[in-house]
Amino acid sequence: MPHILSTTDADFEERFTALLSMKREDSPDVDDVVAGIIADVCARGDAALIELTSRFDRLDLTPDTLAFSAAEIDRNCALVTPQEREALETAAERIRAYHVRQMPEDVSWTDPEGATLGWRWTPVSAAGLYVPGGIASYPSSMLMNAIPAKVAGVPQLAVCVPTPDGQVNPLVLMAARIAGVDRIYRLGGAQAIAALAYGTQTIPPVDKITGPGNAFVAAAKRRVFGKVGIDMIAGPSEILVIADRDNDPDWIALDLLSQAEHDESAQSILITTDAAFGQAVAQAVEARLETLDRREVAGASWAGNGAVITVRDLDEAAELSNRIAPEHLELCVADPEGLARSCIHAGAIFLGQWTPEAIGDYVGGPNHVLPTARSARFSSGLSVMDFLKRTTMARMTPQALTAIGPAAETLATSESLGAHGLSVRARREKLNAQGTNTG
Amino acid sequence: MPHILSTTDADFEERFTALLSMKREDSPDVDDVVAGIIADVCARGDAALIELTSRFDRLDLTPDTLAFSAAEIDRNCALVTPQEREALETAAERIRAYHVRQMPEDVSWTDPEGATLGWRWTPVSAAGLYVPGGIASYPSSMLMNAIPAKVAGVPQLAVCVPTPDGQVNPLVLMAARIAGVDRIYRLGGAQAIAALAYGTQTIPPVDKITGPGNAFVAAAKRRVFGKVGIDMIAGPSEILVIADRDNDPDWIALDLLSQAEHDESAQSILITTDAAFGQAVAQAVEARLETLDRREVAGASWAGNGAVITVRDLDEAAELSNRIAPEHLELCVADPEGLARSCIHAGAIFLGQWTPEAIGDYVGGPNHVLPTARSARFSSGLSVMDFLKRTTMARMTPQALTAIGPAAETLATSESLGAHGLSVRARREKLNAQGTNTG
Structure with missing residues (x-):
């Protein structure tokens, strides 16, 4: 059972605050292990990478096989179906078209005193992307990280992807090729982050590291921050849907479930102006959970972290939304643009009933790497800006x-x-x- | 004696690499102390702040006197001379005029498939600035942090400044008033950062914290990162001057010293195409050191961390500059704009002999909060963007x-x-x- 709240309940404030401050993720403390791995890679370079990859991924590499060869990438790309390839290309094209518009311009002017002032944007010289292996090996994440870097003009773009027992997802390699990645290493975990940050005999160091990963990867990124730039440390995914009664409960249920199926710690919240509609959505969620492939994960997330909140009006909805500061915000109301103006803290907004959040995960165009855990109050999703830096100029x-x-x-x-x-x-x-x- | 290098030396690469990787600052490990202070402020709020301020700043406060009253600010502002006030206003006006141009625009378009896409910028709801007390209590830093926040449209802007024994720099309060700060608290150290991040009975929490500080402040900012946004953790200041022989050695010496006088760990480097000019600058530095007020600090910085590097040509100069990725880069050559195009990693560039770096510290217009310790490879100075976040939109x-x-x-x-x-x-x-x- 998800949390069922109404702003007319006497204990609403207490329960809403509890929902907001709920800790959904236990991060194991792996900091000491990670510190040791980083020190080892700094000291021994390739030899450390080879030993660690043998131990953790059961894969024997040499300096020559740390990176995939062009022929190996070719062979893997040949395994991708034409339909999948076309879908990746559609996604890449739309993501590129969106991010090209983010490119900021250099500015220069002369002020009344005669001083020439301005600034200039330049890309980082080299970036490294981490792409998880195993079940969360998402080709879409490869596109979402690599394309902004390439649009920004990063000349050297490397990827690390773990290949346990030598297994790799061919779509990830295909996505890397479509995005224009320069080099793909068979490396995972803290050792991959260390290699990207400090370099080895074979792997040149980069200036910026982005991409999601497990607790070891996150701890390693925190540790190398300062030596290189990093993107955010993402937490479990979240969606808030604000919907009035003029929606199909089944569609809204699927939108909530498409967050819940990511991870048991994911959170899906519905805010509605109509209690009966809220109930109908909750029933539709239960009905869909019976047949969903990932019903165990999605069901655990919905039961543990899901919520249906009834509000008096959309003003109240916007107020609660701003306290939640959701990663994804879907507005299924008559005037979504109007409501969006009141929802000032959100990573991404999806307007109207024809814009399921899943469109944004793949082909909408905007980036799907977004601030989680209320950090949309002060931070933004991944963009070309993450791969650029600004130099101020004065004469x-x-x-x-x-x-x-x-x-x-x-x-x-x-x-x-x-x-x-x-x-x-x-x-x-x-x-x-x-x-x-x-x- | 500064380090004297020439790219024609046989051991140049070795010595330059050593110069680059020199550790100039020992950060004491205060993390446990800071963790305790933050936990105390979270648990006890105002009571903890009052007790810690009594202990560290020898100042007894009550919840009512945590913040300066308007009358107290008036009294302090009356102590500022008209000349100082006018200088602050000139600086504020120029910083504002520069940062107003940084405000990004919202963008929206409809693509060929009929999807409406774009993004929107909104300010954080509340920001907190830390301003050090004591010798490094700089009114210019107050302007440089507060004005971008106000230009970004941050509705609530709080400042924490320690007032040991009740002492405060009137110019800091005057600068806060000119910049439009809403509230000024008599708080310093980790307890100030904890109060801004978590709030207390009297102090509302903020979403973003910026500003420089000592090791305790830096450790506290690292710890609250994620709960709130923070700006960079700045290291000791640096300047790189690239100058040809057609410069007054005394001017270049003063530019190098204006970095060196900040801090013994500051670093000033001259790269020149003319060894004799380099010697003349080094002599001018020694001559100026004889009479400079802060000669002990500046002399220690120059002797310990300073360097004069002779290069064959400006291409070599640009190459070394990019490896240094300086916070401040001064180009005193015939075609500074041309050379700037090759210097791709720098926080701020000062073009031509009429642009001493000190102009940028106060009245140039660009921000003086800039990336240090080679982080200009991947990060930028403070700007209005630090107080804004971007929400992507799709319909x-x-x-x-x-x-x-x-x-x-x-x-x-x-x-x-x-x-x-x-x-x-x-x-x-x-x-x-x-x-x-x-x-």
């Missing part, structure tokens, strides 16, 4: 320095930073001696 | 769902995510039953 003229230099000198003096002031003053004195039109 | 139509839905279903099947596929399929079946022009 003074003698006139500009004459105009604004004295203020800098005053502030430098007030902060007791003498050389700061003198570096401006020495130049101004030269100008004063010459007249200010020099230069 | 499908029946036509769009018909066009791209099948690809989503194929990929969902390939990832064994049944409910994902069904959520699309159920809608498409309805459309098929009705003909695709419905909706």
